[in-house]
Amino acid sequence: MTHLHGGRNSEESDGYTEAWYLPGALDLPAGYAEVGSFYEEFKEKFEDRFGDAWGRGDAVFQYANADRASTFWFHDHALGVTRLNVYAGLAGFYLLRGGPADLPVGVLPGPAPRPGDPPGWKYYEIPLAIQDRSFHVDGSLFYPAGRSAFDGFRGPYIPDSDIPPIWNPEFFGNTMVTNGSTWPVLRVEPRRYRFRLLNGCNSRYLILKIVTHPLANRPATPALPFCQIGSEGGFLPAPVQRDQVLIAPAERADVIVDFASAPVGTELYLINEGPDKAFQGGKAGTDYSPADPVTTGQIMKLVIEALTSPDTTVPPSQLSLPSFEPLGKASRVRRLSLSEQKSASLPKVGPRQMLLGTLDRNGAPVPMRWDDPVTENPALGATEIWEIHNFTKDAHPIHVHEVQFQVLDRQQAGRATRPAEPWEKGFKDTAVAYPGAVTRLKATFDRAGRYVWHCHMLEHEDNEMMRPYTVG
Numbered sequence: 001m002t003h004l005h006g007g008r009n010s011e012e013s014d015g016y017t018e019a020w021y022l023p024g025a026l027d028l029p030a031g032y033a034e035v036g037s038f039y040e041e042f043k044e045k046f047e048d049r050f051g052d053a054w055g056r057g058d059a060v061f062q063y064a065n066a067d068r069a070s071t072f073w074f075h076d077h078a079l080g081v082t083r084l085n086v087y088a089g090l091a092g093f094y095l096l097r098g099g100p101a102d103l104p105v106g107v108l109p110g111p112a113p114r115p116g117d118p119p120g121w122k123y124y125e126i127p128l129a130i131q132d133r134s135f136h137v138d139g140s141l142f143y144p145a146g147r148s149a150f151d152g153f154r155g156p157y158i159p160d161s162d163i164p165p166i167w168n169p170e171f172f173g174n175t176m177v178t179n180g181s182t183w184p185v186l187r188v189e190p191r192r193y194r195f196r197l198l199n200g201c202n203s204r205y206l207i208l209k210i211v212t213h214p215l216a217n218r219p220a221t222p223a224l225p226f227c228q229i230g231s232e233g234g235f236l237p238a239p240v241q242r243d244q245v246l247i248a249p250a251e252r253a254d255v256i257v258d259f260a261s262a263p264v265g266t267e268l269y270l271i272n273e274g275p276d277k278a279f280q281g282g283k284a285g286t287d288y289s290p291a292d293p294v295t296t297g298q299i300m301k302l303v304i305e306a307l308t309s310p311d312t313t314v315p316p317s318q319l320s321l322p323s324f325e326p327l328g329k330a331s332r333v334r335r336l337s338l339s340e341q342k343s344a345s346l347p348k349v350g351p352r353q354m355l356l357g358t359l360d361r362n363g364a365p366v367p368m369r370w371d372d373p374v375t376e377n378p379a380l381g382a383t384e385i386w387e388i389h390n391f392t393k394d395a396h397p398i399h400v401h402e403v404q405f406q407v408l409d410r411q412q413a414g415r416a417t418r419p420a421e422p423w424e425k426g427f428k429d430t431a432v433a434y435p436g437a438v439t440r441l442k443a444t445f446d447r448a449g450r451y452v453w454h455c456h457m458l459e460h461e462d463n464e465m466m467r468p469y470t471v472g
Contacts, residue, residue: 001036003077004063004094005250006070006232006404006429010049011449012042013061014401017466020078024057036079038450067404068234068322068427069102071095071127071196071252079370083171083202083458087143089180091200093127101234101322107314108229109194109256122308126186127196130272130299132173132204133182144168153349161345162352167463169351170203170278178300185301190260191311197245197253202458205279205395206272206299207290208245210257214269214298218290219283223268224261227316230254233404233427237324239316240422244273248397250430250456253423256316262304270299278394278457281434324426327406327442330385334358334376337365338433338455338465340392354392354455354465365391369464376453378445380472388439396460398439399430401451402471405443412437430456448472 003015012019020036022028034056043054052060072094076085097111109124134142148154150168157165178184199206210224222243229239232252245253262268273290284290291297337357342350355367358375368375378384385408388398404427407420413436424431433439454466 001059001077002061002074003401004061004072004074005399006067006072006252007063007094008067008402008404008447009061009063010447011402011451012046012049013063014449014451015061015077016042016450017077017079017082017452019059021057021059024055065096066099067096069097069099070232070234071198071230071254072232073129073198073200073252075200080462083462084143086200086458087133087171087202088141091129093129093196093198095127095196103235103319103322106312107319109192109313122189124189124191124313125194125196127179127198128300129179129198129200130206130208131177131200132202132296133175133177134173135175144171156346161349162343163346163349164352164463168459169354169463170457170459172204172276172296173201174295176272176296176299183298183300185303187303187305188259189307190262190264190304191307192256192258192260192313192315195255195257197247197255199247199249199251201249203249203278203460204276204296205249205274206245206247207274207284208247208299209243209271209273210302211269211271212267214271214301215293216271218273218293218297219285220271220273224257224259226253226255226257228253228255228423229316229319229321231423231426232429235321235324236423236426238321238425239319241316242423246274246432248279248395248430248432248456249458250397250399251428251432258316259302259304260311264304264306266304268302268304270302272297272299280393281395327383327444330383330442332378332382333385333387335363335387335389336376337367338388338390338392338396338398339365339367340394341367353463354460356454356465356467359389363389365389368467370466370468372467374468374470376467376469378469378471380448381444381446383442383444386441386443388433388441390433390435390437390439393435394457395435396433396465397430397456398433398441398453399456400441400443400453402447402449403443403445404429405431405441407431408440408442410434410437410439445471 075091273284
């Protein structure tokens with residue numbers, strides 16, 4: 001099931017995780033379900049709404065494309081196997097342009113060539129999907145077959161305990177891949193470039209810097225800054241200068257990098273200082289060890305070549321971004337929880353599963369599984385604040401389907417409230433919920449239907465850290 005991540009579409013075109021379908025194959029074993037439990041319902045709704053029928057082994061979606069100009073992406077969302085299908089390559093960019101929330105052509109570095117462009121056409125806007133992968137010696141993808149790859153636990157498994165044998169709580173590859181290539185080289189001119197950054201990793205957080213040497217001591221001194229102009233929901237209220245970009249799985253950052261000060265022949269490197277394990281917040285070199293500089297600490301090499309034409313784009317400091325109107329007053333506050341459960345039968349073995357849920361009247365988490373009754377049911381058109389209380393030790397990227405929300409603030413227990421970071425001031429569809437903290441999000445739910453919200457660490461999502469919610 002394809003999910004347009006960031007798109008605000010009706011329920012039958014959202015890629016609901018239980019509306020999966022198998023290919024229209026001739027050799028399916030007898031007794032196998034060919035579709036998920038919501039496929040037929042959404043098939044009928046789509047035909048009633050748009051008059052287009054789904055056939056065996058397919059589904060048709062319709063995207064309104066009425067959102068703010070944004071960096072979206074699409075990926076598989078089938079229940080329980082999203083981590084495997086995205087890892088295998090079922091993901092890609094979906095860039096939405098135009099409308100009142102975009103900038104005129106020529107203000108920003110230009111997009112990729114189109115059919116009919118002259119030979120040698122140059123382009124200065126480059127989407128970069130960054131992922132971590134591991135490979136067998138023959139070049140095929142490697143993904144761990146069992147739980148032992150995560151923590152060495154070799155059983156007993158279900159049914160002799162409550163630990164599933166095939167689920168790895170997180171996955172971290174040993175190779176960095178950008179747009180499908182391992183450690184590529186990008187040749188750039190001494191001018192401004194627009195990079196659409198996507199963290200497409202299963203579990204890995206990225207902390208990106210541009211430096212002069214790939215093996216520089218971590219944390220490294222940046223050679224060039226990023227100027228962030230947008231996030232998942234389009235342009236920010238104002239550009240934000242950053243020496244590094246923290247980007248969680250599924251998050252996007254729309255940035256300008258100016259190479260004008262780099263002499264021709266200069267070699268620069270896009271590196272990663274996020275950890276080679278689950279991110280828990282903090283600073284590289286102080287609170288955790290950065291990624292291995294030889295492998296997962298390197299993303300891409302940048303080589304400066306001669307300028308072929310003048311740069312007529314607007315410097316980021318002079319940009320006037322499209323107007324941004326915050327959401328109105330909220331009618332309700334929901335208190336939600338993130339929890340981790342260890343084995344109930346084997347001491348010190350865990351985690352067994354990751355769960356979303358609510359809070360009871362005493363503020364304790366009430367963990368829930370995917371198939372528990374729906375508890376989040378905003379009225380159509382309602383604006384709500386969702387308080388995400390993280391009771392786990394990890395930072396979780398929380399994604400809410402159907403809406404673009406605003407990050408309001410965060411609060412650690414016993415500490416003052418901290419406002420959203422400057423680069424979080426625009427609309428977003430994924431936000432980091434830090435351990436031991438409350439993260440407050442505000443959203444307007446203006447499309448009726450059945451959707452989901454979940455952690456976008458895909459190994460977490462595939463083992464219960466996902467819940468359905470309904471609007472209207």
